[in-house]
Amino acid sequence: MLDALLFDLDGTLTDTDKLHLLAMQQLLLEDGRVLTEAQFDAHISGRANADLCRYLFPDRPLAEHQAFADRKEARFRALSPTLQPTAGLLRLLAHAEETGIGMAVVTNAPRANAVHMLKAMGLGERFKHVLVAEELPRAKPDPLPYLTGLECLQAQASHALAFEDSMPGVTAASRAGIFTVGLATSQTPEALIAAGAQLVIKDFEDPQLWALITHMQAGAGLPRDKPC
Structure with missing residues (x-):
């Protein structure tokens, strides 16, 4: 059954992967960093924010991880009205x-x-x-x-x-x-x-x-x- x-x-x-990639690329570029599509596919796609932030910012405190995640999700929602x-x-x-x-x-x-x-x-x-x-x-x-x-x-x-x-x-x-x-x-x-x-x-x-x-x-x- x-x-x-x-x-x-x-x-x-x-x-939605392209929209998530774009949101992250825009925010990371403000920090002087470049995120490639290959890196996104291999290390970020499908992962929870806590995991992807550990990959992106291994030396930063958890408070900064959460702040970045919140900004990224807000940017994604702005990019996807429909x-x-x-x-x-x-x-x-x-x-x-x-x-x-x-x-x-x-x-x-x-x-x-x-x-x-x-x-x-x-x-x-x-x-x-x-x-x-x-x-x-x-x-x-x-x-x-x-x-x-x-x-x-x-x-x-x-x-x-x-x-x-x-x-x-x-x-x-x-x-x-x-x-x-x-x-x-x-x-x-x-x-x-x-x-x-x-x-x-x-x-x-x-x-x-x-x-x-x-x-x-x-x-x-x-x-x-x-x-x-």
Whole structure:
């Protein structure tokens, strides 16, 4: 059976990595620093603010980390008054609602960003559960955020699908025992598979995804041979 869909937010429900990169580049340039897209992809994308600030400012006190994170998120929100949902997402949400599948957002983004992004996509009322890493003891790549999502939806990992675009996110979901679908919006399919993704898709219209959903809803369980 398929009882739960758990979604990352940035880069999964909507493609925001370029906006986060731009916000950080603008702020770091004010400090005389240059951040490349390659550095962002390798060390920052998908990580909680505490982790990315430790990477950017290893010698600065935590108070400065928080101040930078707050400025970065405010800049990101200013750059994203509206956002476009990933292709096929609205179809998937409608299908889940029609068939009684529980849904939750599981994100490393702060609460203010999660609220802003969902509203900017016109999805502010579609998710009953929005789990935010800063409100939990541990963020992705720890599996705790996804395990908490399963608890909220009262679902078993074997009856759920997780959708992720980043390495920390894929690692977290797969370690929680959830069949993890990687979206190749910010990483290569090969990198997502290496991190633990069992299926990689371009967007939510991918026929492989709908075949998997049909398979699980038919009560056949998870496929024995992992697609890639």
